[in-house]
Amino acid sequence: MKTKYIQTIGVAITAIYGLFIVFLYAAEPRSLEEVTTKAKSAVESTVTKGQVLAGTYEIDQAKFGEGLAAFRADNFVLARDRFERADPEKRDANTQFYIAYSYYRQGWGRVSNDDSLFKAGLDSLQRLPAIAPDFVSKDPDLKIKTAAELRNEFEEGLKVTVDDFNPLRLVRERK
Amino acid sequence: MSELTKTKADLEDIESVDDSPVMDGSDMSSAAAETNSPRLLKLQDGSEQARERSRAVRLYLFLPIIFLTSALLGGLRLAAPDGAFVFVTPALLCLIFAVFMFALFIRGGMISIAGWFSDGAPTVQNVASGAVLLTAYAATAQVFNSLIPETGLPFWVVAFCFAWSLWNNLFADLDNKKLLRSMIALFAFAFAAKYIVLAGITAPAGEGGWLRSLIENPAKETMTWLLDLPRYTAGTGYIQFFCLALYFAGLYILPRSAR
Numbered sequence: 177m178k179t180k181y182i183q184t185i186g187v188a189i190t191a192i193y194g195l196f197i198v199f200l201y202a203a204e205p206r207s208l209e210e211v212t213t214k215a216k217s218a219v220e221s222t223v224t225k226g227q228v229l230a231g232t233y234e235i236d237q238a239k240f241g242e243g244l245a246a247f248r249a250d251n252f253v254l255a256r257d258r259f260e261r262a263d264p265e266k267r268d269a270n271t272q273f274y275i276a277y278s279y280y281r282q283g284w285g286r287v288s289n290d291d292s293l294f295k296a297g298l299d300s301l302q303r304l305p306a307i308a309p310d311f312v313s314k315d316p317d318l319k320i321k322t323a324a325e326l327r328n329e330f331e332e333g334l335k336v337t338v339d340d341f342n343p344l345r346l347v348r349e350r351k
Numbered sequence: 352m353s354e355l356t357k358t359k360a361d362l363e364d365i366e367s368v369d370d371s372p373v374m375d376g377s378d379m380s381s382a383a384a385e386t387n388s389p390r391l392l393k394l395q396d397g398s399e400q401a402r403e404r405s406r407a408v409r410l411y412l413f414l415p416i417i418f419l420t421s422a423l424l425g426g427l428r429l430a431a432p433d434g435a436f437v438f439v440t441p442a443l444l445c446l447i448f449a450v451f452m453f454a455l456f457i458r459g460g461m462i463s464i465a466g467w468f469s470d471g472a473p474t475v476q477n478v479a480s481g482a483v484l485l486t487a488y489a490a491t492a493q494v495f496n497s498l499i500p501e502t503g504l505p506f507w508v509v510a511f512c513f514a515w516s517l518w519n520n521l522f523a524d525l526d527n528k529k530l531l532r533s534m535i536a537l538f539a540f541a542f543a544a545k546y547i548v549l550a551g552i553t554a555p556a557g558e559g560g561w562l563r564s565l566i567e568n569p570a571k572e573t574m575t576w577l578l579d580l581p582r583y584t585a586g587t588g589y590i591q592f593f594c595l596a597l598y599f600a601g602l603y604i605l606p607r608s609a610r
Contacts, residue, residue: 180476
């Protein structure tokens with residue numbers, strides 16, 4: 177083998193080994209088993225980031241479907257988990273809208289709303305205008321169709337007003 | 352038969368060289384040229400190529416692996432009591448000390464920059480040489496990371512001692528061997544201070560809470576608290592011993608020049 181090939185192989189091995197060490201120090205696995213797990217998640221994350229850069233990023237439709245089924249069955253914790261897995265890069269407006277909506281439906285109460293869930297919903301809704309400013313949901317089951325309406329619901333739900341003591345509130349419906 | 356004749360002829364050629372007084376490479380080449388023996392030239396070329404290959408393998412494959420393994424182990428600790436991996440990234444000070452060490456290597460003649468990089472050399476060789484020196488630098492930084500205590504007063508005391516020694520050495524007239532010996536002594540002392548003395552006064556990780564630990568081990572617990580000593584398992588010392596051993600093995604193999 178020629179010396180220049182040995183040198184090239186040496187540079188390649190050094191680069192690969194060096195990257196592996198950088199990965200270990202960045203991922204900080206606590207055991208040998210964790211090295212595999214973290215390596216797998218790092219590879220997946222790199223692949224999705226590569227897809228975003230290449231413009232070929234798509235959500236995982238199967239997981240989105242599972243999330244939608246859980247959402248319709250009022251199992252909002254499971255729904256959010258599936259939606260987040262379906263869209264790990266948080267770049268799909270529809271999925272992000274469902275995530276925010278799930279906070280609304282879970283936190284909504286006939287007498288009072290769950291403030292912590294409403295705040296979380298408001299936070300998750302912040303991403304939406306950046307992804308799709310004019311987003312309108314096409315789901316006929318959702319009574320709130322846009323991010324602005326949903327934000328208004330969250331903000332109104334978090335405020336304490338005289339209207340909160342109106343007994344007619346007991347007959348209102350969840351959207 | 353013809354093969355046998357050929358081998359015989361080769362042997363005769365070699366014997367004729369063996370009988371002659373000891374000659375260096377250039378003498379041999381000129382002798383070969385003078386005797387006009389293409390076989391001897393071929394044999395000589397073959398052995399030189401083999402030597403060049405083995406040197407390249409040692410330099411560009413073996414050495415980076417040694418240094419990178421040392422760099423990997425330098426920041427690895429095993430947390431007590433479960434032995435979980437803890438990867439400690441080097442402090443900025445370790446990187447600065449590594450630069451000082453490299454300055455020492457160059458001043459002491461352990462590394463000749465002109466011998467590693469050259470305008471006349473192929474790009475691949477320059478890149479490969481850079482990679483080798485980069486791994487040596489990473490290993491040096493990680494060895495400091497290994498030897499300097501992580502936090503608290505011991506960190507500053509040991510760092511100050513290192514800074515003092517390195518600064519002193521920068522202005523001393525050290526040759527290659529003396530520098531290596533001085534470094535081994537310095538690092539061995541720091542190793543003993545951290546992994547024998549400080550580890551010896553660190554209280555073991557108790558599972559019954561701090562009050563129980565304080566009752567069972569008052570002196571060690573107080574020292575651990577006062578000096579802010581991290582609790583690692585004994586395995587950490589062994590790992591760092593191998594890290595140091597690998598590092599010095601790498602330095603021993605590291606030639607002054609890549610040529």
